[in-house]
Amino acid sequence: MKRIAAFFCAILLLTTPVRALEVDAPAALLMEKETGTVLFAKGEHQQLEPASVTKVMTLLLVMEAIDSGRLNWDTTVTASAHACSMGGSQIWLKENEQMSVADMVKAVCVVSANDCAVALAEAVSGSEEAFVERMNRRAAELGMADTVFRNATGLPAAGHVTSAADIAVMSRELILRHPDIRQYTTIWMDTLRGGQSSLVNTNKLIRFYSGATGLKTGSTDAAGYCLSATAERDGMELIAVILKDATSAQRFEDAKSLLNHGFANYALVNVTAGQALLPVAVSLGARATVQPVLESRSVLLEKAAAAAVEREVSMAPSVEAPVATGDRLGTLTVTSGGGVVAEVPILAGEDVPRITYGAMALRLLRSAFLAS
Known part of the structure; x- marks a missing residue:
């Protein structure tokens, strides 16, 4: 609220x-x-x-x-x-x-x-x-x-x-x-x-x-x-x-x-995360992670507010496959003076299909072999 x-x-x-x-x-x-x-x-x-x-x-x-x-x-x-x-x-x-x-x-x-x-x-x-x-x-x-x-x-x-x-x-x-x-x-x-x-x-x-x-x-x-x-x-x-x-x-x-x-x-402020967006873990995926990307967006602010912009990245710790390009993985919240001025979606930058049974079995065998 x-x-x-x-x-x-x-x-x-x-x-x-x-x-x-x-x-x-x-x-x-x-x-x-x-x-x-x-x-x-x-x-x-x-x-x-x-x-x-x-x-x-x-x-x-x-x-x-x-x-x-x-x-x-x-x-x-x-x-x-x-x-x-x-x-x-x-x-x-x-x-x-x-x-x-x-x-x-x-x-x-x-x-x-x-x-x-x-x-x-x-x-x-x-x-x-x-x-x-x-x-x-x-x-x-x-x-x-x-x-x-x-x-x-x-x-x-x-x-x-x-x-x-x-x-x-x-x-x-x-x-x-x-x-x-x-x-x-x-x-x-x-x-x-x-x-x-x-x-x-x-x-x-x-x-x-x-x-x-x-x-x-x-x-x-x-x-x-x-x-x-x-x-x-x-x-x-x-x-x-x-x-x-x-x-x-x-x-x-x-x-x-x-x-x-x-x-x-x-002033027009280009919204960026201010930090590198790290890959998000994907469970049951053909790949172990998915790379997040930030939707491009600009925010118009009074100049005093533009000088006091802060950013906070909220990201899901993991997602379950399948992941489609454009699926939402998190949110970049932009604030100034304690007020939210923009909430920008962080999206999946690539597809990660669900792993097949054959690939899953091969992955388990490989894990068991390496463990031994």
Whole structure:
């Protein structure tokens, strides 16, 4: 009972703000990438227009298409009349102009090119309409209950809405599952078309915020100034979402406030046993022991708690065969300040089948021979 109470105390400490934090934006959220822990939220489920932050989902689906083999970075994409008609932020594709997936992804990440976003959507799904259906299905799979997409760009459209919470979820999915996107989201200045087209990132944090890794800006008259900002320091990556700020400068200031808060007050701790895990005896096994392994896991803690982490390994003295890979052999309990912050399973790292009667008889004969 005391352990359960300590656990909930630790959770309460983690979810209580370390100090007062304010942002001007009506909707904002700060999330740690690895664990998905929300560190700050304000109006996080308000359904608002996201403008070009929509393209986080567009990029996610493009990256998934690359992973599945439907596209590759060198695939040539031909611009359709529809893609070239987008307006807004663009690189002025001409109908039937051809460009690689890599260059189009670069244009989307750096200058928020609407024409390239739609061309990529058509390359993935055949049409923007079919791609938008896929966007909404993927949003539902990720639990993004506040979101309805109407296009692949974020250009104004009736009913095209999402929330700070949902943007954080899709941003996390993109950077957690597809870290290669960083090679484009971290570009400050670059060119396309053999140097004829210059690109400067719309995300000023890439140039002016230490550790910035992305991710996507957006703005329209109706949406205001929006941002999903990601940054990494000391092995911890944070996601700061800002919606409907009054000015471009204010969205970056709000994002910096969130990121600074996270980096100043929290640390990501990799859970290790702190000691070698010794083999566990196996009775009636084809082998005498089984090697335990620790499930990989990270724990997010306030910095003061992270400095006081203690570990305790509890292991079964022996197990009976058969043992299957992944069977639980024990637990690593991680505590800080007397409270349990994580209980990590220690698992069998290999199969140990039950010994056969013939092998058992041979083992007994060998033991008897050696004893004599």
